Amino acid sequence: MRRLTSAPRDGWEKIIESQGLAYHRSAHPVDLTRPYWDESTHYVFTMQEILDLESQVEELHGMCLEAVEHVVAHGRYRDFAIPQWVAPGVEASWRRRDPHVYGRFDLRYDGTGPAKLLEYNADTPTSLVESSLIQWFWLKDVHPDDDQWNSLHERLVDRWKELPLQSGPAHFAWTNMDETGEEVMTLGYLQETADQAGLDTVAIAMEDIGWDPGRMRFADLEQRVIRTLCKLYPWEWAVADPFGPQAVGQQISMTWIEPLWKMVLSNKALLALLWEMYPGHPNLLPAYLDGPRDLPAHIEKPLLGREGASMRVVTPEGTRRTEGDYGAEGYVYQEFRALPDFDGWRPVLGAWVVGDEAAGLGIRETSGLITDDSSSFVPHRIIP
Incomplete structure (x- = not known):
C-alpha cells in the first residue's frame, strides 16, 4: 500500500460532474482549499493485499450477521437503544431474512497487518457514486492497464435481479432535507442499477409518501401502493416519525432496502458486541x-x-x-489507534459489501484524527 501523487486531468471538475458527482462542491465545507474529489493523489495496492482485504471483509460481514442473531436470540435491544416496541419487528424481519443489498465497512489499514474495523455503515451508506463510478472512469483515463477493487456496479445490478420483489414499481426515496444533492444522486445511481436489472422504478421524496388508511398501505403521489422502498433515511429516524408504527408494521407486506434488522448493524454498539463475541479477533479493536x-x-x-x-x-x-x-x-x-500517516494524510478504507460478498473499495483522507465531512475522496489502483 503506497500513496502516490500525480497531475489531475485537465477539466476534471466537468468530467466528474458529467459522470454523476454533481455534489462534490456542495457536500464539502466551503472554507477548505482541498477539493472533495482529489485525484492529485491516489493509493496503490498489490493484488495480494486486495485479496487479503476481501477475505477479511467477508469474514467481518459473516460475524456481523452472527451478531444480529445474538441480539435477536438474547433480546439485547436495550444495548442498541432500539425502542422496545420496535424489537418484535426487528426480530420478525431477521427471522424472515428480509433481503439486504449493500453496506460499507470503515477500516483502519496500513498495508502491514490485518485491517481493523472502525464501524459498519449498514443502513444508509454513502460515497457509493465515487466508489463505483468516478474512480473507475479515472482509472480507465489515467491508468488503463491497471486494475481496481471495484465490482460494485455489476454486483448491484445482479443483486437487484436476485431479490424476491413483489409486483409493481420499486420506489427510490430521498428526503427534502438533503441540501447537498448527495442523497439524491446516490439514490439516483441505485435506481439506475435497478433499471439495468430490469426493474420498473420510481423516484420519490420521503415527504411525498402518504399513508392510505383505507388500504392500510403506503402510497405514492399517484396513489400506487408502495411495495418496494429503497431509502437513505435511517431507521432510527423512521421509527421516531409519526408514521413509525406503520413503517414497522409494514415490514411483512413491503420490501425495505435496507431491512429493519439492519438497525442492529448500523449501530456502533455492534463494535462492543463483536468484541464480546470474538475477543482478540485480529480485525477488531x-x-x-x-x-x-x-x-x-x-x-x-x-x-x-x-x-x-x-x-x-x-x-x-x-x-x-x-x-x-x-x-x-x-x-x-x-x-483508539490513530489512522496511519501517509505524507501527513490519514486514510480510512471504505470496503463495500453487496449481498454477502466483498465488492469494492473507496478511500477517504483527512489530516486529523477523525474522519468527518471535511475529508476528501481519493481513488486507488492495483498493480501487478
Missing part, C-alpha cells in the same frame, strides 16, 4: 459499552452518530472532541 475500562487510549463514539460528530478521543497526551448533537442514545468506548 477492543470496545465496551460500560466505559473505557483499562484502555490506555480510547475514542467515545455515539451509538447513532454520523460524519464523525460528537466524538471524543482520550489519549495520555490529551483529549480532543468534535462538535455535534449525538450521544443521548449512549456511547461505545473503542480502543
Whole structure:
C-alpha cells in the first residue's frame, strides 16, 4: 500500500460532474482549499493485499450477521437503544431474512497487518457514486492497464435481479432535507442499477409518501401502493416519525432496502458486541459499552452518530472532541489507534459489501484524527 501523487486531468471538475458527482462542491465545507474529489493523489495496492482485504471483509460481514442473531436470540435491544416496541419487528424481519443489498465497512489499514474495523455503515451508506463510478472512469483515463477493487456496479445490478420483489414499481426515496444533492444522486445511481436489472422504478421524496388508511398501505403521489422502498433515511429516524408504527408494521407486506434488522448493524454498539463475541479477533479493536475500562487510549463514539460528530478521543497526551448533537442514545468506548500517516494524510478504507460478498473499495483522507465531512475522496489502483 503506497500513496502516490500525480497531475489531475485537465477539466476534471466537468468530467466528474458529467459522470454523476454533481455534489462534490456542495457536500464539502466551503472554507477548505482541498477539493472533495482529489485525484492529485491516489493509493496503490498489490493484488495480494486486495485479496487479503476481501477475505477479511467477508469474514467481518459473516460475524456481523452472527451478531444480529445474538441480539435477536438474547433480546439485547436495550444495548442498541432500539425502542422496545420496535424489537418484535426487528426480530420478525431477521427471522424472515428480509433481503439486504449493500453496506460499507470503515477500516483502519496500513498495508502491514490485518485491517481493523472502525464501524459498519449498514443502513444508509454513502460515497457509493465515487466508489463505483468516478474512480473507475479515472482509472480507465489515467491508468488503463491497471486494475481496481471495484465490482460494485455489476454486483448491484445482479443483486437487484436476485431479490424476491413483489409486483409493481420499486420506489427510490430521498428526503427534502438533503441540501447537498448527495442523497439524491446516490439514490439516483441505485435506481439506475435497478433499471439495468430490469426493474420498473420510481423516484420519490420521503415527504411525498402518504399513508392510505383505507388500504392500510403506503402510497405514492399517484396513489400506487408502495411495495418496494429503497431509502437513505435511517431507521432510527423512521421509527421516531409519526408514521413509525406503520413503517414497522409494514415490514411483512413491503420490501425495505435496507431491512429493519439492519438497525442492529448500523449501530456502533455492534463494535462492543463483536468484541464480546470474538475477543482478540485480529480485525477488531477492543470496545465496551460500560466505559473505557483499562484502555490506555480510547475514542467515545455515539451509538447513532454520523460524519464523525460528537466524538471524543482520550489519549495520555490529551483529549480532543468534535462538535455535534449525538450521544443521548449512549456511547461505545473503542480502543483508539490513530489512522496511519501517509505524507501527513490519514486514510480510512471504505470496503463495500453487496449481498454477502466483498465488492469494492473507496478511500477517504483527512489530516486529523477523525474522519468527518471535511475529508476528501481519493481513488486507488492495483498493480501487478
